[in-house]
């Protein structure tokens with residue numbers, strides 16, 4: 001592990017000089033082995049922040065200012081192939097919908113193996129062996145058989161486990177998780193959260209975790225950053241921020257989460 005993921009002064013928007021930024025002056029630090037939760041209402045810029053860090057911004061959006069570093073290594077800001085490869089060796093994304101990252105026409109094991117070959121320079125045989133191991137680490141049953149399946153032949157939970165194996169295939173130091181459990185039913189959701197937690201603890205991988213779901217964030221992250229209108233308005237210890245929000249906007253988020261759950265303050269701050 002070579003140090004923290006440090007984002008400084010990040011601004012994202014259309015390339016035109018007069019375009020209004022969608023993310024601005026954003027600072028975040030994720031320590032190795034830590035899970036930082038990123039919360040905020042829909043459209044506050046959470047996904048764009050993750051995509052900018054991963055050099056995966058959708059066109060025409062660009063990083064207009066700021067820096068992303070892992071330890072002493074400052075990562076290139078451009079979205080070209082070389083920049084993506086440099087990022088992928090250190091940072092990987094887990095999306096809400098695995099089909100946005102997995103090719104429906106390719107066998108899942110081969111997709112995991114391809115990352116081992118292209119990002120980590122493994123031979124074909126090594127990459128295949130590693131891919132089976134990664135599928136096993138993602139707690140997929142019978143990984144040898146599963147290697148040859150196509151994404152549509154798997155359940156939603158299994159696809160998300162393949163997505164996690166795919167993300168881990170580059171040996172990243174940080175995982176950027178964009179609502180990774182939102183599309184799953186509650187039982188599978190809990191299993192995937194437990195898997196991500198296990199990976200964080202056993203591999204020392206830092207996690208930046210985006211979700212709308214405050215009980216989920218209270219469960220997985222020790223610190224949170226609250227986003228509004230493309231900027232961070234409040235950062236701190238998760239239970240302290242959710243239990244006694246300093247910012248009016250965070251108070252509103254907690255109140256609406258409580259209204260939805262029909263619970264009290266302990267539900268938002270102390271969910272386990």
Ligand SMILES: Nc1ncnc2c1ncn2[C@@H]1O[C@H](COP(=O)(O)OP(=O)(O)OP(=O)(O)O)[C@@H](O)[C@H]1O
Nearest residue numbers: 022041042043044045046047048049058059060061
């Ligand atoms: N490709 C794009 N082109 C232009 N604007 C975009 C693009 N993608 C997102 N935006 C805008 O950027 C802003 C932030 O979007 P983003 O997807 O990061 O929000 P979010 O906080 O992740 O929301 P949600 O929780 O609903 O996923 C929104 O106003 C959105 O409309």
